[in-house]
Structure formats: C-alpha cells, structure tokens
Amino acid sequence: MDPAVVDLSRLQFALTALYHFLFVPLTLGLSFMLVIMESTYVMTRRPIWRTITRFWGTLFGINFVLGVATGITMEFQFGMNWSYYSHYVGDIFGAPLAIEGLMAFFLEATFVGLMFFGWDKLSRVGHLFVTFMVALGTNLSALWILIANGWMQNPVGSTFNPDTMRMEVSDFMAVLFNPVAQAKFVHTVSAGYVCAAVFVLGVSAFYLLRGKHVGFAKRSMTVAAAFGLAASLSVVVLGDQSGYALTDNQKMKLAALEAMWHTEPAPAGLTLIGIPSMKDRETHYGVQVPWVMGLIATRTIDKPVEGIFELVATAETRIESGIIAYDALEGIKANSADPVARGVFETHRRDLGYGLLLKRHVADPRQATPELIRQTAWDTVPNVPVLFWTFRVMAGIGLFMIALFGTAFVLCSLRKHDTRWFLWVALLAIPLPWVAIEFGWILAEFGRQPWAVEGVLPTFLGASSLTVAQLWTTIIGFTVLYGALAVVEVRLLLFAIKKGPFHEQDTFGAPAPEAAAAAPAIAPAVA
Amino acid sequence: MEFPIDFATLRLIWWGLLGVLLIAFALTDGFDLGVGAVLPFVARTDEERRMVINTVGATWEGNQVWFILGGGAIFAAWPFVYAVSFSGFYLAMFLVLAALIMRPVSFKYRSKRASPAWRSFWDWGLFVGGFVPALVFGVAVGNVLLGAPFRLDSDLRSFYDGTLLGLFTPFSLIAGLLSVCMLVLHGAAWLSVKAEQGPVLVRARRFGTIAAVLSLVLFAVGGLYVAYGGLGYRITGVLDIQGFSNPLRTTVVAAPGAWLDNYGLYPWMLLAPALGFIGTLAALVGLWRRSAPMAFGGSSLATVGIISTAGLSMFPFILPSSIDPQSSLTVWNASSSHLTLFIMLIVTAIFLPLVLVYTAWVYKVLWGRTSTVALKTNPDLY
Numbered sequence: 001m002d003p004a005v006v007d008l009s010r011l012q013f014a015l016t017a018l019y020h021f022l023f024v025p026l027t028l029g030l031s032f033m034l035v036i037m038e039s040t041y042v043m044t045r046r047p048i049w050r051t052i053t054r055f056w057g058t059l060f061g062i063n064f065v066l067g068v069a070t071g072i073t074m075e076f077q078f079g080m081n082w083s084y085y086s087h088y089v090g091d092i093f094g095a096p097l098a099i100e101g102l103m104a105f106f107l108e109a110t111f112v113g114l115m116f117f118g119w120d121k122l123s124r125v126g127h128l129f130v131t132f133m134v135a136l137g138t139n140l141s142a143l144w145i146l147i148a149n150g151w152m153q154n155p156v157g158s159t160f161n162p163d164t165m166r167m168e169v170s171d172f173m174a175v176l177f178n179p180v181a182q183a184k185f186v187h188t189v190s191a192g193y194v195c196a197a198v199f200v201l202g203v204s205a206f207y208l209l210r211g212k213h214v215g216f217a218k219r220s221m222t223v224a225a226a227f228g229l230a231a232s233l234s235v236v237v238l239g240d241q242s243g244y245a246l247t248d249n250q251k252m253k254l255a256a257l258e259a260m261w262h263t264e265p266a267p268a269g270l271t272l273i274g275i276p277s278m279k280d281r282e283t284h285y286g287v288q289v290p291w292v293m294g295l296i297a298t299r300t301i302d303k304p305v306e307g308i309f310e311l312v313a314t315a316e317t318r319i320e321s322g323i324i325a326y327d328a329l330e331g332i333k334a335n336s337a338d339p340v341a342r343g344v345f346e347t348h349r350r351d352l353g354y355g356l357l358l359k360r361h362v363a364d365p366r367q368a369t370p371e372l373i374r375q376t377a378w379d380t381v382p383n384v385p386v387l388f389w390t391f392r393v394m395a396g397i398g399l400f401m402i403a404l405f406g407t408a409f410v411l412c413s414l415r416k417h418d419t420r421w422f423l424w425v426a427l428l429a430i431p432l433p434w435v436a437i438e439f440g441w442i443l444a445e446f447g448r449q450p451w452a453v454e455g456v457l458p459t460f461l462g463a464s465s466l467t468v469a470q471l472w473t474t475i476i477g478f479t480v481l482y483g484a485l486a487v488v489e490v491r492l493l494l495f496a497i498k499k500g501p502f503h504e505q506d507t508f509g510a511p512a513p514e515a516a517a518a519a520p521a522i523a524p525a526v527a
Numbered sequence: 528m529e530f531p532i533d534f535a536t537l538r539l540i541w542w543g544l545l546g547v548l549l550i551a552f553a554l555t556d557g558f559d560l561g562v563g564a565v566l567p568f569v570a571r572t573d574e575e576r577r578m579v580i581n582t583v584g585a586t587w588e589g590n591q592v593w594f595i596l597g598g599g600a601i602f603a604a605w606p607f608v609y610a611v612s613f614s615g616f617y618l619a620m621f622l623v624l625a626a627l628i629m630r631p632v633s634f635k636y637r638s639k640r641a642s643p644a645w646r647s648f649w650d651w652g653l654f655v656g657g658f659v660p661a662l663v664f665g666v667a668v669g670n671v672l673l674g675a676p677f678r679l680d681s682d683l684r685s686f687y688d689g690t691l692l693g694l695f696t697p698f699s700l701i702a703g704l705l706s707v708c709m710l711v712l713h714g715a716a717w718l719s720v721k722a723e724q725g726p727v728l729v730r731a732r733r734f735g736t737i738a739a740v741l742s743l744v745l746f747a748v749g750g751l752y753v754a755y756g757g758l759g760y761r762i763t764g765v766l767d768i769q770g771f772s773n774p775l776r777t778t779v780v781a782a783p784g785a786w787l788d789n790y791g792l793y794p795w796m797l798l799a800p801a802l803g804f805i806g807t808l809a810a811l812v813g814l815w816r817r818s819a820p821m822a823f824g825g826s827s828l829a830t831v832g833i834i835s836t837a838g839l840s841m842f843p844f845i846l847p848s849s850i851d852p853q854s855s856l857t858v859w860n861a862s863s864s865h866l867t868l869f870i871m872l873i874v875t876a877i878f879l880p881l882v883l884v885y886t887a888w889v890y891k892v893l894w895g896r897t898s899t900v901a902l903k904t905n906p907d908l909y
Contacts, residue, residue, distance in 0.1 A: 065635040069628040079613030090606025091863045098599035102878045110589030117585035163771040165683045168864040464614035508906045
C-alpha cells in the first residue's frame, strides 16, 4: 500500500465527512423545532406561528439541500476510497447503511417535498404530520448512521470468516443494540438540537438588536430557549454516558483524551489542563483534580482506569497472538481443509487485527522482530495532544451552552427578551456549536486511529488501490465544488435573513385565514 | 443457525432485488434526470423553465433515494461488487457524484435570486445533473458487459488496471447514449403527463420522438454488438451455488457470445429485449397521438425492458473481470453472508411496501398539471 494514498484517502474522507456534518446538525434540530412551531400554529391557529414556521422552514430548506447533496458522497465513498474496508466489513457495515436508506432517508426525502409544496394542498393537521415525518426521518437517519459508526468503535456481533477473508455478522441484535452506538446516537442528535437552538436564538437576537420583527423574534427566541436548555443538558449528560461506555470498549481513546500515561491508583485524578507530549510520553505542567476521572470513567471509587503504558503492554501481547492467527490463516489459504491451522486460528482469531498492524512496517507479519513488535504496539496510541485539546474545546463549549440556554430561559420567562448584552452573546455564539460538533467528530474518529474498525482492521489496510494523481483530482474537485457551494449557501441564508419573515406576505399577500387556496396574485414578483 | 430460505435462493432473490432497485431508480429518478437533461432546450423563457422544474420540483428528492438505497443495498448484499466497482470506476464515480451534488442545489438555489445570469447558471447545473449521470451510468453498464480490468489477490483485495478514458469504448458509448436517450424519452413522457399544454409540450414531444428513434437504433446495434462483438464469460468446472462467497473458488473463462446463452436456456427471458422495443415504440406512438398515459406507460416499459436485458444477459455474472476472468463476481460468489442476506430481506419486506404506499400518497396529493399561472400566485413553487 502506498502510504501517500492512505493519507490522502483519509484527508478526503475527513474533508467530505466534516463538511457534510456542517449541515446535518441543523437539519436534525431545526426539523423538530419546526414541528414545535407548527404544532403551536395548529393549536392556536394564529397566523404569526404560520409565518414563524414558514420562515425557519425556508432556512431549513437552504441548509437541508446541501446536507442531502453532500450525503450522496458519503454513501459511495466507502466503496470508492475504502475498497478493502468495504469488502472486509461490508457484511456488517453495509446493512445499517442500506436500512438507513430504506427506513429513514426515504421518509425524509419523500415528505420534504410535500412539506415545502403542500401548504395549499393539505389540511393544517395533514401538513403538520408531513413536517413530523421529515423530522422523524432525519433523526432515524442519524440512528442508523451511528449504529454503523458505533460498530467501527466497538465491533460487536461479528467474527472473521477465513473462507471469505472478511468479517461476518454473527449476532445482528448485538450490532443494533451496541451500547456505544446508542450513547453516540443520543449524544449526536442532542448536539444537533443544541445547534439548531443556537441558530434560532442567534438570528432572533439579531432581529431584536435591530428592533425588527420583534413579535416574531421574541416568540422564536422563547421556543429556542426551552428547546435549547433541554438539549444542552442532555448533550452533556449523554456525552458523559458515552465517556462511560468508552471504558469497556475504547480504553485507549479515553486514556489518550485524558493524556493519562500510567494507570493510577483508584479513583484516578482528572488532568484539567496541561501540555501532553508524544515524544516524552508524559504531560508537562499538568493541573490535576483528584478522583474525578475515576468517578466519570468507572462510576466507582475503587476501580482503576488504565493508562497508556499499560494498554500498550496489552497490545504487545495481542500482536504476538495476532502473528499466530496470521500464520494459521496463511495455512488455511494454502489448504482450506487443514484442521490444525483452523484449530490454531480459532484460538487466536480475535487478535488477527493486531497482527495486521505489523503490515505497516513489514510485508509478512511473521517476519517481525521483537523490537518491531514493541514499536508497533506504540502505533496503537492515537495522537494524544490532538485528542486532549479537541476534547477540552468540545466539552468547554458544551458547558457554555448550558449557561447560555439557562440564561435565555430565565430571561424569556421574565419577558426580558431585550436584554442587550445577552442578545450580543447569543448572536456571537452562533458558530460555537458547529465548532464543538466538528471537534467531537475529530475526537471520535481520530481517537480511533490506527484502526478503521477497532481491533479488527487497521486504517492503512482499508484503502483502495488508487493512485496519488486520482486522489488529488478528487480532493481538489471536492474542495472547489464544496467551497463554492458553502459560499453560495451562507450568502443565501444571510439574504433570506435580511429579507425577513414577512417578505413573502408583502409580495404575495397574506394567505386567506381559512381557505386552502393561495392568495390572489397581487404582484408577480420573484418567488 | 437454521434458515427458512437456503443461501442460493437468497442470493437469487437479492440479485432480483438489486434489479428492482436499479429499475425503480430509472423509472422514478430517471424522468427527473431526463427532464433536467432537456430543460434548457424545451423551455426557453424563465417562466417556461420554472414550469418545467416544478413538474419534478416536489418529488425528485424522494426519487433520488432509489439511487442512494441502490448504493446501500449493493454494499449490504453484494459487498464485493460495491468494493470493486466503485473503486475501479473511481473518476467516473466522482463525475457522477459531482453532477448529483449540483442537482439538488440547482433546484433549490435557482429561485432564490431573480438575476437571469444566476438562473441560467443553475439551469445548466440541472442539465449537467441530468445528462452526466445518465451518460455515465450507461457507460458503466457497457463496461460491466465488456468486463472490467480488475483482479483479486489472495486476501481478496482488488486491483484495478484501467483509466477514466479507457471506459469510453465504442460499445460502452453505445450503452451510454442509449441510457441518455432512454431517460430523455422518459423525461419527455413525464412532461407530457405533467406540463401544461403549450409550446413546452410541443418541444418536449419533438425531443421525445428523436430520443425514442435513437433508442430503438442504439438498442438494436447494442444487441448485435453483444451477439457478434466477442463479449461474454462463462463459468466452467464445479459450481457450488450454496458455497462461501469467495470469487477465487469459481473457474471462469472469457467466452465470446456467451451473453446469449441464457436466451437459449430460458426462452422466456426474450421478453426483456422485446419489452425494450415494444415499450419504446408504444412511447413513440403515445407522443404522436398526444396520449400521455401511452407515452409514459411506454417509456416505463422500455426502461424496465432495457435494464432487464442487460442484467439477464449476464446472469449469473454481476461484474466479470476482463484481465483475470478468475476474479469475476457472480451471483454465487460475491454476496454477503447467509445471515445478512436473510436479515436484509426481512427488513426490505417490511419497509419497501411502506415506502411505496407513502410515495404513492405524496404523488396523489401533488397530482395535476403544473401551470405557469400558479407560478405567480403560489409562493411555495421554485
């Protein structure tokens, strides 16, 4: 494998996935906020709530379309750039992606057209139902994608089959109810809800600062404050839950994001801040808070949390066992009926992935020297400083979000929507959830390295047999296309915000309060 | 574990389902692609173009899911096919993705500004988003019939030995143009159902007529090429249709003319090419006689027939290899495990009918021709 091809494939995946996920969180959250706003309209029948729903719906649409467009890339990129990965785990990983299409994406994509075009064709309740289906579809979509991703972090319910040279599913229910996937799902969708709430809060604050559309903005802000408070609490609590889930499955990721080099006597302390160094394998100037880490990670005061050095020692043993598995597998490949080789493979099969780690340094893992095995064991440590800092930024923003929405909720309850300093904070906070979410993904995926599938398949083995030239072509292509669309998207959002929620009624006239038919044509202006 | 359905039958079912998904994609999103490909030509003024765009505006997004689902289903049920074809046809896939990324944004962004330059830009985005995928899909099918230049090593890692330009051979171009013509005809037939009477419809009929005639010619020429152009592969030696999915355990040779074997073995399969011709002719007559149901029904049948012909001719091959026939992927050696195929069948049996029901409901709500008058009064339209 050409290492440059692997690096460029990773770069492209990171770029396209992070870009895709700029649009997903807003879709996840705003769709449910539309349901809340439209439910209020259906219950109160007050036209202002129809205006509110339609305005945020317009912004939802501009954002949604790029989420869909960039999602197409994700569905096909595994096969394009990660061909061996696709073969190796397709038997398990493909299923949730296919089910996502069938159960979730069909739902949201079929109903989203009706949501935009069906206002004059459906009853109020009928349209609300359609909006709800869109919200349900987007959130179910996240569920299946995170089941797929959760399996990469914690590959349950599957075994390697030497006859087909790939992982095959043995227990589908285990894949479905993977605790890592469940924790990740609730954490991720809650983050999406926070993101949408901050967006609505910030844009409303902008109108209030300008003194425009005050009635509209106050109502929107109240919805955002309540929704955002619940969501920001759940994102932190459930994020802690996914930290807890890590202890069984991804001890190395936990040790790395805490820069915990050595196992400490229970309960372990939490390094609040410091400068971890990969070279020295220690954290300089660390500020420790006693006990906290042990409590978060084990929910006990007597269980130790394993450190990086100890985990590397375990990896070394598993690599040695993996070499035996690899040797047995070569025996099975030569003679598929060889009972001895099959017996040996059976015993060491779960360490095969660790044996494959050696392929980065030597073509045949059986040729590895003890020195090389020791060195390779250290390959299992992800980039500690990157994880250490991305985690702190993400968690810091998460805590700030609780403060932001707590304040918003109090101010809205007291009808003090016009507190100027807070409006400025709310406006300036708009980019923060995106930062936290993208950092969260970097933490999850960069923290999984060197594995594509934890303990099963090293990332460098997963790539397709492509050329550097092909990869640069597509990386440049995607960057230019995505970059241009990002500019257009942001400008259209700003344009729509500037036009405001009443522009449409000024152009087309207010809709007749009861009649389903559209208003008479007043001015045939731009739609 | 005991399964109520044996492995070989499940493989056959999933081969059929793959066909169903691809045909469903061509039947639904196919007319969206066709409408996009003819948009700048059948509609000249902004008003006309808006009318045309709104004939598919509310439903193209749901239709496109057939394509996404097709990708997911190949991944889940035919992981070898997913891994080998998408990495092999890498740059061609990128072209398709880029075009399909342009399409959603063109639909959505076009109406957000009034400037003619802005709108014209997105009109051409819709053209690219329709024409390029239609062409590349056809070219890809042509290459699959020819055999793709890949081989598998003993770890079953795939190596591909070809270039983007190498995909464009005389035969694959015939297949690509046939795909474009078929979908343009289908798009024109859709406009005859959905667009308001007027100059747009007259032009759409003209384009549809040309596309139908070309389709007939290209389908016939393609058929002759398949018969006499040296195409085809055959499985030799022992075949274990219940065996493990390991392509290297099947023996395959290149066998010119073998793509006609199935029509001798199973004469009922001749129905597929017959449907391709009859459907296209029916669509042609429908366009002439201004019968929208006949035009659309005909183009739908033609689509079913033409795609089925490609699939049935190759059975049991899904993706043969031209440089190492031994690596060829077939129905019997490239599927997921027995358990995965079984689970996915249950999931499909539950959700696919549901999808069809709510999709039908959405079409029913949106039923009726799109008019230019509505553009002035309805703020929701593109």
